[in-house]
Amino acid sequence: MSRRQPSLKRPLIIKPLLFQLVISLVTFTIFMALLLRIDGGGHYVDEEMTKVVAEAITRRDDGSLAVRMTPDLETLRRAAPDLWFLARDEQGRLISFGKVPRQYAQSHALLADISYAHLRDGSAPYDLTAVIRRERGPAGTLTIIGHGKITTVTLTVALFSNLVVVPIFLILALVTIVMTPLIVNRALAGVTRIAKEAEGIDANSRGTRLSEKEVPREIEPLVRAVNDALNRLDKDYHRQRRFIASAAHELRTPIALLQVKIEAADAATRRQLSATVARLANLTEQLLDLHRLDQNLPDTVIDLAAFARRTAADLAPLLIAAGKSIEVQVEHPLPIMGNVGAIERVLTNLVQNAVEHGGDRVIVRVQDASFEVEDDGPGIPPEERDNVFDEFYRLRPRSTGTGLGLSLVRQVVEHHRGHVTILDAPDGGTIVRVSFQPC
Template identity: 60%
Template sequence: MIALATRIDSGGPYTDETITPVIAGAIVRDGDGRLAVRMTRELAALRAETPALWYIAEDDAGRRVGFGQVPVEYAAFSGVLRQLAYGHVRDRFAPHVMSAVIRREPSPAGPLTIMGHGKLTELSFTVLLASSVGALPVALLMVLVSFIATPLIVRRSLAGVAQIAREAERIGAGSRAARLSEEHVPVEIAPLVRAVNDALGRLDEGYERQRRFIASAAHELRTPIAILRVKVDAAPEPATRRLGIDIERLANLAEQMLDLQRLDSAWHEQAFDLALLVRRVAADLAPLVIAADRSIEVVVDHAQQVSGDASAIERVLTNLVQNAIDHGGRSVTIRVQGTAVEVEDNGPGIPPDERERVFEPFHRLRPRSTGSGLGLHLVQHVVQRHGGHVSISDARGGGTVARVEFPPVRPALRDTP
């Protein structure tokens, strides 16, 4: 627009309009009512700045006063200047002495029409200056909107997205029924949230069908396994009775599958004494340890209460001790340290590259006639369900240390019987 306006204008420079208020302020009336010019500070400065200054002032009665070398071409304006209110006269050739401005101005002598020539101004500069001054507030407003208002608006409009992101972070294996809320999300994102909720629903249905199948299969296996155990134990042939080891392995596998299923369906959380639970597990397993010609020891450094399902944690400790008996050395030590339990043996140990894989289902270090490969997987599943952590490391004198760490008991459950 500036370039277009500059190109359309072809009249050359014109006189700055700011001279007419200065001239009007210096014109007064003498004792006879005629117009006279008194030298003011502003007019003196204007005359010093513009040596070619000239002007004509005329009141409504036709009385005139002037200054400087008024071009003879403007003599015809005498007596008619008072009929004009505003205008610009611009000549085409340098030094542009005929360029003049006409303005109606108030003065100490009353309303006057002033025609004058002063400092010249190019149109392009004036248009550029006017457009810059006009655009500056707009630019500042855009900066404020861009750096202040826009982030606030975006943050407010996407507050629902941040909320569903926090909800999504809380969805896990223990909260499969949870869904993302659709109330406060933008309309454009609502279809995505509904699609995610539908996908979560389908995953829950598939997980539930799989869980029911595993539980049903494990439960149905218990009866034929029990019948086989009775028949094998009563068989007269030694070779048949040796099948009892394999049947025991099947029974243990079925029970561990049921343990995994019970974690989701029969969860009972309470606060209990961890040291007392460890001593009970050691006492229950003592006959098995003695029969295997092993020793077991319980060391309590300092004990704290733990919150969770006591029966599930008891199965964790039982699996760890049985694993130490089957794969460890001659002695097993259970050490209680606050809310952590260590099961240490003096066996051959577990290679570092296998210490994460042993928690995978059905993974075994070496082919054995016993063991299902689900024990440590069950341990990890239960510990993670309690918000804890299980790790395996080397023992000081050789062997393996399985360490289980539980979070501190929540205040709401503290001292619960």
């Protein structure tokens, strides 16, 4: 079971989210520590007292304010024996409760303009620590300044306050999850483009290189390395092709000399050597065909029906002399664009291959933009159908072929953007089908 490749989601989404959460918690903690002055002066009056006071203040018939001892106010007084407050309504009427410090006794003017404040005493017992809030109660809207239960802010309280960060983090997470794939896809658009370019590179598109434009700087060394590798492959490919062409041309001369000497030899020697020389000559031509394949582009419109009949007519005398037969069947032929010599070699090789492997009756069938060669030989086992297209592979050890025929067929067909398949014939034997794109 192959290992799955790591995804970019973890480094680009999950890790930034965790980083944002940690930074948010740390930042908020520091902010709270500074804001609330945890190091000292962290004592303040519980704000809930102003709500209790507002509910306890009523209005008399003459409009003046009065304090009634509600259960909540009684509880507040027991919790803070030094409880005091001063309240002012919207008409400026005042009411006080408890011992109001002289510093706040004349603060009614202050209550007219300020609706929210915390006042802190600098040292214990914090008698001047107070809170100002504007509240609504039975007597209407009141602005209240008061001193009650003192609360001390600790680091623990500040850390619990980080719960405020959770909604912020969830929003950041949602934005990150939605936006990060869009940002990543946009940033890696160049990578996607060069991946498509790479898919189009094959043996028939040598010289093509991956574009380095609009590629992320981090990916650029990889693209450059791939292009360098393609350069080296092209050089090796051309070196191999030059070797094949040179070898084939060098073989032609000794083969020609052998043919001359055979013709001058006696009949027995001539019969013995003619077949061997013919095989050498065929091997030489096939090597040259591999070289010519790159030099000749598919640039001619080919009528498959006429082409098949002409090739079969050229091969018929040889097949008849060997006691074989060949037949051409045509149905709805379509023209294709190709190189006539290369396609002729494909059909010739397929017919010769059918005859060499035991076929007595060969049928060349043309249909649409494809042709197929059917024989009545022993057939090709399914497990061998991919191997027979390899160079110098022989299905049977005693085969008289060179081992290049079907390899050349596949290369020519792929050069023409077509494909070749091997099938079972209905009555036994083999069908080799070659399909092209109609022009």
